[in-house]
Amino acid sequence: MPLVSVVMGSKSDTEALKPTLEVLDKLGISYEVNVISAHRNPERVRQYGLEAQNQGIEVIIAAAGGAAHLPGVLASWTTLPVIGVPLATSELTGIDALLSIVQMPAGIPVATVAVGKAGAKNAAYLAAEILGLKHDDIRKAYQEYRKDLQGDN
Amino acid sequence: MPLVSVVMGSKSDTEALKPTLEVLDKLGISYEVNVISAHRNPERVRQYGLEAQNQGIEVIIAAAGGAAHLPGVLASWTTLPVIGVPLATSELTGIDALLSIVQMPAGIPVATVAVGKAGAKNAAYLAAEILGLKHDDIRKAYQEYRKDLQGDN
Amino acid sequence: MPLVSVVMGSKSDTEALKPTLEVLDKLGISYEVNVISAHRNPERVRQYGLEAQNQGIEVIIAAAGGAAHLPGVLASWTTLPVIGVPLATSELTGIDALLSIVQMPAGIPVATVAVGKAGAKNAAYLAAEILGLKHDDIRKAYQEYRKDLQGDN
Amino acid sequence: MPLVSVVMGSKSDTEALKPTLEVLDKLGISYEVNVISAHRNPERVRQYGLEAQNQGIEVIIAAAGGAAHLPGVLASWTTLPVIGVPLATSELTGIDALLSIVQMPAGIPVATVAVGKAGAKNAAYLAAEILGLKHDDIRKAYQEYRKDLQGDN
Amino acid sequence: MPLVSVVMGSKSDTEALKPTLEVLDKLGISYEVNVISAHRNPERVRQYGLEAQNQGIEVIIAAAGGAAHLPGVLASWTTLPVIGVPLATSELTGIDALLSIVQMPAGIPVATVAVGKAGAKNAAYLAAEILGLKHDDIRKAYQEYRKDLQGDN
Amino acid sequence: MPLVSVVMGSKSDTEALKPTLEVLDKLGISYEVNVISAHRNPERVRQYGLEAQNQGIEVIIAAAGGAAHLPGVLASWTTLPVIGVPLATSELTGIDALLSIVQMPAGIPVATVAVGKAGAKNAAYLAAEILGLKHDDIRKAYQEYRKDLQGDN
Amino acid sequence: MPLVSVVMGSKSDTEALKPTLEVLDKLGISYEVNVISAHRNPERVRQYGLEAQNQGIEVIIAAAGGAAHLPGVLASWTTLPVIGVPLATSELTGIDALLSIVQMPAGIPVATVAVGKAGAKNAAYLAAEILGLKHDDIRKAYQEYRKDLQGDN
């Protein structure tokens, strides 16, 4: 039963989210990957959002480009923390996705990370920090990683 | 039975959409006004989107600021044309709302108009142009308006 | 007698509008393609705009980059709905075209879609939504497409 | 017979163009003021553009906000130099008008000046520089002004 | 022993963070408030970051404007989740703070929320989502809030 | 004795200004080309600016990227019309050069054209419009060009 | 004989530079204030730049808004360090001044600080850091200030 759900709006985002999966693997965090478009299949997003918590999911990572509604729409269907990764998939180089994800209205937050590759990695690290509050092994794995990081420039 | 549905995400957007209603009134287009938040009440947005066409609605005008998902989320639940009005309600003066509304992914368009007051009016004029293809009285009212406009600088 | 007119400002925009034509073809919507520069040949734009409605055109799709006046200028000569596609043809990656198209003054709306390829497709889908209000076959074709979309991620 | 035509899209721009008229007065340059909307009355813009040169006009100053097509549309109807003044009339503080005016396609230039008040003044000074090539009194008046400027900080 | 630490860079940010404290109060989440400048007193930021976890803090909320280093600097000293709130305190209306907070390098994430008031509230709601994974009462309080939200537009 | 002076800040801008020279050639306008850096050799800019008018120059075209002071500095040393071409030579894709050139203070205008290639061409066309007020052959050549343009899309 | 020269382009910038003078006073750094426009009086800027070093000036602080050439032009006439303060005096809220000052070409640097009030103060603090390398009393005064700062949040 995975703790993290990684959701992307299109199969074409797979490459962009590879760093996320690599970090989750490295930290030993269980996860599942889903391809669900916020707009093309809103019913499936809704079902997914409504049931995620009951499935044992504790953190959702959602990536999207352009209007980038996926993280916010998922957040509207669940009370789990949703981490949003803005992708630079449009001509506007990701500033559109960043603003669409981060500027959520009061009540329905999305935890936004950097545009592109740094953000794809940090979504997983942020998930580790959140899960680490409750799961000792994840906290230790992340703290170990941060110690290693100090020697790595 | 109204032809146009004007949807806003919050009662506080009422003032911003007053120009829309005034133009619809002037052109004799029937409408209803709904306050439904894309994020705070996604279930109601879904219900509304799924039923709008059956209720006789032909055009949806949706206004939102910040992440401004309302027009896009409505568009994902209906095949009616959705007109999006970006509101300058955040510190970022509306550029966030504009990008969040206009940069929709392929398949689910939102017909975006200008940020703020000009856009609020033009949402109604655009609805008139669309409805005018089918409804003679609306086409005539809009063409009359455009003729009057030529003398008005 | 085509329902949709696709207008571009320069032959060099042909590639950028190919997705528009493909979607129109797929949905069985009749169209014509015109190359008319808003600035280099304003007289022809005027003639085209003034006569489009009499020719049976119901929706105009106009694409342009840079100052991108074509959609707005066409809109000033007709009361048909005009859909504007911002192209990323200048060094400023399309933000100039987006603002030039979307920020139209009250009275003369342009229905703006996303910058570039997503917008090129959505211009055709938006045309389908608009025409679908009146033409049953187009509405059904578009609704069919949207159903198929749900299985396609 | 005025040498300069100052054109604005709306009576509400009168205040914004007052500095232009004051500078023209100070330098003794004859001018006329016209209110013609690029979009609401394209026929009048066309007539004006086509006849300006025959009326003895040598330089056109056109100011607009938002999509700000007026200078570019005038430029498409005339071969006289057109000076464009971007106005900060929309929520986007003038960056939209600046890009819409300056990013004209090859062949139809608009001589663009600063957004707002500085630009309103400089439109008149630029007209003086242009007219000064041919009209000795204007060149002298402008050179006099520039000399005075050196003592004025 | 508070679960949440709210850190601001200057006493002058107190007003901007009032919505954060109100939401934490409403949801019954214990918190402390600290004023520590990332730049003026880096030693105190370091001490605070190094000890926060041992003090029982589980989530840090940090707000800053301009170069807005506070959230990122705190994140570099702790492995607790850090939520960053960009404040619109400079002439650049908050876009500087947003980019400075969200664009963190791989390894040291900051969970970024909206610029200004919406973000100030959402920092607290995001903290509730994170803490709710472990603390049943906070999860319930937040879920209750979200239910109430559905009736509130 | 050339009528137009084309000034660039660095030999590396030669390619960017080739379209300017081609248009000047096509229209039969005499010109000279100078490479003078606004910052590296301010004394030479000053000399050039002070003497240009006496040398018979009537219009100066100056291109620059980044901080792009060259057009404005030349304008401060002469009362001839200066046309500024913003080049996209920095990582910021030309928006820096555009703002640095167009936002001149009251009294010292620079006639700004589009960023990059379109602007490089339009600098020459604008020079033709300006010179055409006084030089019949240039006016005719430009009007001829504009007529040809109508058939060229 | 002052060590620092504070230069502004217009008397109207006096208020914006008051924080600079207050910080210089507080740190006991001698200074003079000059009002010289980069564009309106380039000869005086040149004279000032050429003679500053001989007058004993060691650091120049120059503030400007809009195209904001003053710091860069001064830098082209001197080999003293020039600190540039971007002012938010145009409709574009200072982003124009920032880019015009910071994006200087290789060889002629301007040490740029924040837009507006924070930058006005930091120009003086940066001058103190620079002068402190050579002048013990200034170094001590600045270090004292920084120590006090630690208790001031």
Added chain:
Amino acid sequence: MPLVSVVMGSKSDTEALKPTLEVLDKLGISYEVNVISAHRNPERVRQYGLEAQNQGIEVIIAAAGGAAHLPGVLASWTTLPVIGVPLATSELTGIDALLSIVQMPAGIPVATVAVGKAGAKNAAYLAAEILGLKHDDIRKAYQEYRKDLQGDN
């Protein structure tokens, strides 16, 4: 004992800082190069910042991309002048790094130079100007360079 310390956040920035080292070499300024991440190893940044002055360092040059905290964090630990070089390492082409570096709060300035290569060079030239106030050989070398520059376009 080097006078200048060049600090980068990651080994991958080596290429971007090569122009800095070349200019320092050319001017005969002694320097050391350090790779220290502001976020991954804050303790080492602190140690470095606290001890730099005692090691004889007089100017610090720090380069960073994205959130780009390195220059500001170093500035918070030292009273030496810190020169910040924004790198275009993220999808946002360096505007994020520029704002994160330049918008420092009052009291802790960072002397910011241009984004990318021009900035990398100018960081070294600015260091030369600063050091030249105290070190005659550096001042002379820089003045020599500036003289040579006048013949080099």
